[in-house]
Structure formats: C-alpha cells, structure tokens
Amino acid sequence: MKRLSLLLAVALGLATAVSARPTVIECWFVEDAGGGKLAKKPAALLLRQGAESPPLRPDLAPERYLKIHDPAGALQAAFRQYPRDAPAPRCEMSLYVPLPASAKWLSGLTPEQSCPRALDGTWLMVSMSSPFLSLSSLLRPQSEPQPEPALITMATAVLTVFTHTPTPRIPMGQDALLDLSFAYVPLTPKAPSLAPGPPPFGLEWRRQHLGKGHLLLAVTPGLNGQVPAAREGAVAFAAWDDDEPWGPWTGNGTFWLPAVRPSQEGTYLATVHLPYLQGQITLELAVLKPPKVALTPAPLVWAAPGEAPPELLCLVSHFYPSHGLEVEWELRGGPEGRLQKAEGQRWLSALRHHSDGSLSLSAHLQLPPVTSEQHGARYACRVHHPSLSALGRSAEVTLQVAGLSGPSLEDGIGLFLSAFLLLGLLKALGWAENRVKPLSTILGKPPSSPVATVITPQ
Template identity: 80%
Template structure:
C-alpha cells in the first residue's frame, strides 16, 4: 500500500492539472450587418464547470453562452496549459457554412456532389489568438438552449486546429519547426458510421504571405493518391493521424519543418487542415533574427594629452538582422562626473552595409571632447540595443589613459604618440629624448613643429 502522503500528493497534482488554465473564454460574436458593416456581441465559452450550479451570465444571450463538449480533448488541453499570468486571449466567433475545399489538389476529399445531410444545421467557427497559442475550432450547437440551471447552449467541438508556437523567432541559418496539431470527432454517429472505420483522409496546406505576396509551400493528402504540387524551399510536413480508433475521436499532426531559414522566409504562415466540407486554419508570424556583434576601436587603449580630444572612436555593429530597431549609445564610465554618464562629443552613424546572407552591418562614430587629467582610467563604451538582444543590450569598451599628472608623464605620453605615428607610417625609428623642464618645448625644437600635429 502506498503511503498516505504520496497518495495525497498524487491526488493534489491531478487536481492542479485538471483545474489549470481559464475555465471561461470571453469572446465576441461577429456578424455581417449589411452595407459593409459588422456587429459585435459578447459571447463566452464555458470550458469546464466546477461543483455546484453553472455561473450565471445575465449579460449574454443564451445562444452566445456556450458550454463546450470536447470529445477529442484538444480544446480543453490547449487552455489547460495556458499560464495564469499570461494576457487573456483574443477570441472571435462567426457563423460557418460547410463548403468543399477550393484547391484542386484537395478535390478528392469531397467526391460526392453535395454536402451530406449529417452536416446540416448551425455551425460556429471560433478563432483564438494570443502569444501563447493560436487555434480555430468548429462548434456544432444543439438545436435549443438548455433551460437549467441557467439558459446556456450546449456545443460540441468537431474540428480543432491549433499551434503552441504562434510567433516563432528563428535564428538565421537554423531550422524552423512550426508546430501544428488538430483533432476531429464526427459531428453525429450517423456521419461516423457512414464512412469506413478509422480516421478519414485529410488535406494539409502551408502557405506564406509576406509584403503582399503569398504562395503555396506544401500540400499533402495522406491516404489519397492525388497529384500534389511539389514542396518548395525544402519544406517537409509531418502529416499523419496519431491514432486509428475505428469511430473517433482522432488527433493528428501537421508540423512543418523548414531547413536553414533565411530572411526572405519570414512572414505570415497559414496552416490549413481540410476535411470534407470543413477547413480549419491558424496563422503563425515567423521572424528571422540574428544578434549583432559589437567591437570598438582603437582598442584596448586610447592615449590622450591634457586639453586635447582622444582619437575618434569607431563602434562596429556587424552581421545582424533585422535592420530595424537598432540603437547605439555612447557612455563614459568612471569619469570626473561619477561612475556613469553619457559621453559628450560629435556622434554619427554610417550607412547600412548589406551582406550576401541577408544580414547588415554599420559603424557608429564618436569624436570625444577634450579631456583633463581626471579622465585618466575612464572607459568609453559603445552600448547597442536590438530586438534580438537582452534588455541591457551588448557593449564594448576601451580605457582612456591621459598624460598630464606631471610634466614627465606629459613627455612620455607625447613620445608614445609620436612613436605610434611613425609606426603607422612604416618608418623604422629609434628615439632617445631626455625630459627637461619643458618636454613640449624640447620636442618642438627636435621636430620643428608642435608634437600635437603628429598625434
């Protein structure tokens, strides 16, 4: 026998799993009012009921207060995983008329000439969207509202199509896996027994829309020998029923795999599951991303003399995507004004450089203001913000060394600056200079011009 504490823990875990997620989904019923106008009425989906009476909803018409029976469990399971701190999903309902699929490749799903009588009656299509999930479900209402304990309409979820990745963010060059699940239960026992036992044939379609253009990526009809359009861009779908119960319900998988995603592949992906006279569709917004690399030159050390401006700084922000949303900030850390301040000076950005892989680069420039001895040891930093980076962004920094605490340090700083000048010009040299009372005057005498002109 299991210990009582273990049994209690298991029982509490089951209660938590069952009661997770919202019990009621608030919706809007959208209908055509004629003349290009739409009307909206409040509606609600009661997914599950606690002990006792149904919660009263005097604000709703009985036909729009819907208690959902979900034989396949897909609708219930989707919201059972919904986080309690997530924003409420957006839900709309509309009336639906069963029709055959318009695509030629899906014509084999409806060989009969007319819609079967089992699909007669009222149909409702529910569309739910949020950052957590996106789904569509076809509901079959019973003919009359139930009078007790409150006026409410019982509905059955017949076909549910959903994804738990409605806004995938894919690193450029990596594979994308666009999740898609669906579940189906024949609307009536007559509809189930009129077909061969086991799950029916279905059609799966993935399309992409971007910048006003759309095209078919993949189409499949598992179980039918129809001629399919060739898949595009290396797309592969895991299109199959997950079970083979004789009379349902059935669950299926239509997940799409795209290899090595490139920027041109971002956009709205429409996934449609076709059953005879029912077409459930969800939309996914795929974005391609690559965070920038950040480097700052000259590095790791910048020399300057008192009263002069340090060399111009260049911050290279390279190979990122998308180009939108980039911000560059210049900071001075550890200067005379405190531990952190915005760097003063002239700032500008270069034009975007486009690379063959679709990424872009640019450089940010800062010409700092003249410095004092108090700036010695301070650090100039270039901080980059981009949608692909954490909130604090990404930064690179260089340390500022200021000669000027003494005349001897002044001379050393100037000699190092001159040496760098000759090294850059490619002239080999060996410089021996003594440091008298005025090193600047001595260097001017040796060089014939002020040493600052060589820095």
C-alpha cells in the first residue's frame, strides 16, 4: 500500500511538472528593414500539443506560427525546471545562415570546401531568456504550412543549447559552476556516408566585461588538434552524454571556474560548434560579498541632558559590489517609543579598495543634543546590499543620559574628589605616627599622667 501511494505521488508530481511547462511561447520575429533599422513581427512557438488541433491564430502569418518537433526532447528538458508562476521567457526569432566557424582551432569540423546540400533551405534561430533559463535553438521549418484547421508550419529543433543558471550569483572566493546542456538531431539519419555515433564538436566559453572580451576555454571532443590554453584555471566537462549510433544525441558543456574574484564577473558566452551550425547562449555572472557592520562607540554612549552625544561611526567593510549599498540610521525607543528615522547630520566616506577586490567605507552620524526622555534609546546602523536579505544587516548602541541611570556626571566627579582627599588624609596620619614618640620611651620610665612627648629629630 505504501509503495502504491509513493508511485501515485510521483505520478502526480510528474503530471504537475508537465502541466507547468508552457504550451505556447510568444515571440518576435526580427528582420532587417534596411537603413540600419529592424522590423519586428509577432510569432509563436507551439511546444507541445495533444490530439486536438492547434488553436487558431489569425493574427500570425503561417510561416511565423511554428509547431515544434523536438526528437531529442531538449525543449521539454529546458522547461522541466521552469517555475509554475514565473512569466514566460522573452523570445526572439530570426533567419539563420549556416556557416563554418571562423576560429582556426575549429577548422577540423569543416574539412570539406563547401556547405553540404543537406543544410540548404530556410533556417531559423530562436533565442529565449529569463531569470530561470537561457536557450538558443536552430529550427529547420518545412517549406509549406500544414493543411490543418489552423495554418501552421512544422519545424524541427536541430541544435538546442540551454542553461538553467542564466544569472549566477557567486560569493567571492567560491567556485562558479555554470551548467550547459545541448542536443543535436542529425538531418540525414543513417546516411551511408556518415559514421555511426555522435559527431565531434567544439565548445568555447568567453567572457565580456567593461568592453573587453577574451577566450577562457576551448575544447574539441572527438578532434585531434591544437586549441588555445585554458585561462584562469577554467575547466569544462565537455562530452556527449550518450553514443546512440544514429542520434539524436544530448551533451554537456558545464563550466567550472575556481575561486571567483570581482574581476571575473560579466557576460559569459557559451558556444557549441557543429559543422556549419552554432548555438550560443549568454550568462550574466555576478560576484557578491556581504559587508561586515560595526558601530562605535559601543556598547554605550553617554551624554548629559542638553549635550550632543559623541559622533557615531558605522564601519561597513569588505563588501562587493559597490552599487546597491545603502546605509540607514534608525532610532528605536526614545520619546515616541517606536522605530523611526534618526535625526542628525550624516555623511559617507570615500570607498576604500582592498587587495582582494572588496571595498569598505564608513558612515557618520552627528546626533543633536539629547533630552532625558531619550534615556535608553537605541541607535542602529542598518546596511542594505544585494548580497543580503531584505532586512539587511545592522549594529546598534544604547544611549545613556547622565543622571538618570546611576550617579550623575557631577556626582561622579564629587565622589572622585572625596576619595582623593580621604586617601591623602590617611597618608598624612600614617606619616605623623611614624615621626612622633612618647617621652617615656626616651627616659626609660613608665609614663605617668600627664604625659609629655618629645619630638626627636630623624
């Protein structure tokens, strides 16, 4: 019975996951309009459809209403982890022309002089992006729309590349692991001229940041040739996941970058190269380090009524990046007994740069003169940063008004002076006792009343 319940729960979970996947993806078909301008026309991708006919879309031209045939199951795999309540990804579609890769280290992929005739015809490239998915797919549409109740064009997903980590946020000093999956469906299965098994491919990872870009890693599984050396300790787990004789095939190109630093953030481009076909996706890697927050003077700030307490200094140290940092001053308690914005003059210091790329600054608050009602109030420095939760991180001190808790300032000074005078008197008495002797001690006789004393010189 337990096993049956478990199987039922798994089946329901799978059904929920399948139903959560989008059925139709709305796109924009982008093409050159001349004069350096682009024209955008509505398009749609029908990812899955049961026995029923596709919905009517009179607003779409048949060549831009595509029913996707996905033999490798790459599109279903890409949307398998897509959140149910998340908005649909942004989608663009454009014409694609098969061309050989320009890099010399990829020349082994295209030994023939010209593009094979099997790649002739119309090709489309579809790009999707969202916080949960980055995907690129090369589609091969059929030449004529299908004669269904809704005019629609069948298209096969030939090469699909995607990642589930399009916006990785990596703590500074930790390793970055960027997943990459791809799938390929051969256009001429079981052709006599082709060797069985997955074809060789090329994989490259590049980074672009602040207008600069360079190749981090290049690999060519299945080819013998020289490739550029990897940089910054980068490693890729590049291989086909299966070796079916005639396809389709799925592969992995996950990228590993050790101990990331602020200089390594930016846009990462992952490109999978097959002969005359390329699929590319982008990832935006951000490096984060949460700030440390310390507030001085601490733990107590003393002040007399009508006087201003010492200046509060909030040190926000070793954080990254600089943008998104906010410092707030709060007053908890006080006359109104609630959380409120602290009054006073405030300013920030300039950023200080550390050798590891992290940053520090100090926030200052000069408080106005205090009143007796502010006794026991707490001043807090609250810091907000992209690396922290919505509540941020804070440090606080308590304000003690002299005269309301223990001795006042004047009482303290009086007690100090009294103790000082008493100590001096005791020392004077001790000095006199050592220097004064009775007369009987000098004459060697027992004293009688009255007793005379003689001060003997020392």
